[in-house]
Each structure stands twice: as structure tokens, then as C-alpha cells.
Amino acid sequence: MKMKIDSPKIEKAIDDFENHVDCELIPVITRHSSYVEHIAWVISLLLLILFIGIIDLLFQDSWQSKTVYYATAPVLAIILGFLLDKSDLVDRFFISKKERERQVWEKAQRIFLLKRNEAHKSRQALLLFVSLMERRIVIFPDPGMQLPGLDALQSKMLKIIQADFKNGRYEQGFLDAIQFLKTELATKYPQTQQSSQNHYANKLIWWDV
Numbered sequence: 001m002k003m004k005i006d007s008p009k010i011e012k013a014i015d016d017f018e019n020h021v022d023c024e025l026i027p028v029i030t031r032h033s034s035y036v037e038h039i040a041w042v043i044s045l046l047l048l049i050l051f052i053g054i055i056d057l058l059f060q061d062s063w064q065s066k067t068v069y070y071a072t073a074p075v076l077a078i079i080l081g082f083l084l085d086k087s088d089l090v091d092r093f094f095i096s097k098k099e100r101e102r103q104v105w106e107k108a109q110r111i112f113l114l115k116r117n118e119a120h121k122s123r124q125a126l127l128l129f130v131s132l133m134e135r136r137i138v139i140f141p142d143p144g145m146q147l148p149g150l151d152a153l154q155s156k157m158l159k160i161i162q163a164d165f166k167n168g169r170y171e172q173g174f175l176d177a178i179q180f181l182k183t184e185l186a187t188k189y190p191q192t193q194q195s196s197q198n199h200y201a202n203k204l205i206w207w208d209v
Contacts, residue, residue: 005029005171007204013178014202020182022189023145024125026115027174030207032133033107034100036091043090044081048074088133100134107131108138111207124189128177135165137177153184174204 010027017025051073059066084090092100108129115127126147127140139154141147157180164173 005174005204009171010174010178010204011202013175017178017182018191018202020186020191022124022191023185025128025178025181025202026112026125026205027128027130027178028108028111028115028205028207029130029170029174030107030111030132032088032091033104033131033136034091034095034134035103036085036095036133039091039094040082040085042081042094043084044077047080048077051077088135091133092135101136104129104131104134104136104138105140108140112140112142115205126181128174128181130165130170130174132170137161137165137173139181156184157181 014025014027052070055066055069055073059069095103108127108131111129112125112127124145125142126145127138129138129140130136131138137154137158139150139157141150147153157177160180161173161176164170164176
């Protein structure tokens with residue numbers, strides 16, 4: 001699922017960031033980070049139990065056969081289970097906040113290491129990772145990069161862009177996040193070599209794996 005995001009705007013914002021900050025920015029967006037493949041089946045099982053209970057309740061004193069209803073219940077439960085699973089709200093209900101945060105962080109780390117191994121092993125790189133289902137955004141710096149106050153930086157950024165993300169304005173959220181990081185990091189990591197080699201393409205990465 002790719003929502004409407006003007007990629008050239010994101011690329012221009014990244015160029016501007018890297019012209020002021022001695023750090024390569026890697027923006028990544030993914031549908032979800034948590035394991036959700038089982039949720040549709042869990043919902044289907046719960047619905048099936050509910051349907052059987054309703055059938056037994058409604059037809060307990062009836063002469064009418066319940067066989068057709070028992071046969072239909074699993075099919076209906078599976079269809080509804082997979083339809084409900086398409087909702088991010090439903091998926092979030094079945095995964096605790098702590099677990100969502102853990103899996104988002106782990107996926108951000110995995111993606112960063114994969115991207116870092118594909119390119120030159122620069123020690124000045126920063127991953128800006130957004131996971132849609134969890135509504136989480138993570139700043140993940142290269143392990144060799146000294147970035148003090150990371151938790152405070154991330155909390156401050158979340159407060160700035162949470163309204164954008166909550167309302168599905170992901171393009172504006174990315175732009176606000178990049179601008180925020182540029183403002184915060186430009187004085188700490190000023191760009192001194194405008195012609196330095198760029199090891200990562202300045203593009204928004206859609207991560208579907």
C-alpha cells in the first residue's frame with residue numbers, strides 16, 4: 001500500500017538536510033513491523049465460537065436442524081476475520097503497545113543494517129523509520145555515530161509530527177521530521193564537505209518485506 005506522497009519533495013528535503021548536516025539520512029516507510037499474520041485466524045476462531053454459541057442459544061428449543069448453520073458458521077467466521085484484519089486498529093488491539101514498540105525498533109535496526117551493508121560503511125548515517133500500523137516513528141543512528149540524548153530527541157520529534165501521522169498526512173509528517181532533525185543536528189554535526197560522496201540514494205524507501 002503506497003499512499004499519496006510526493007517523492008520529489010521528500011528527496012529535496014533530504015538534499016537540504018544533507019547540505020546542512022554531516023550525516024546521511026535514510027527515510028523508510030513500511031506497512032507494519034509487528035507479526036500480524038496470525039491475527040486473522042485468531043479473530044476467525046473467536047467469531048466461530050461466538051456464532052456457535054448464538055446458534056445454540058437461538059435454536060435450543062427449535063425443531064429446525066442446526067446443521068446448515070453449523071456448516072455456514074466457519075465460512076462466515078473466516079471471511080469476517082480476514083476482513084477485520086485489514087484494519088490497523090484491530091491489529092493494534094491484539095498486540096500490546098510494548099510489543100509493538102519492540103518489534104518496530106527491531107525492524108528499524110534490521111533494515112538499517114541491511115542498508116548499511118549494501119552501501120559504503122559510513123559511520124555518519126541516520127535511519128528515519130515509519131511503521132504505519134503501529135503509528136511509530138524511529139530515529140536509528142549508526143552504532144558508530146555519537147548521538148547523545150537520542151530518546152529525548154525522538155520524543156520531541158514525535159510531539160511535533162504526531163498530529164500529521166494520526167490524520168494520515170505522512171508526506172507532511174516526513175517533511176516536518178526531516179526539518180526538525182536538520183534544525184536539531186545542524187549545529188552538532190555541521191556539514192563541512194559539500195562535495196562529499198553520497199553513499200545512500202536520497203529517496204524515500206518503501207519497505208514491503
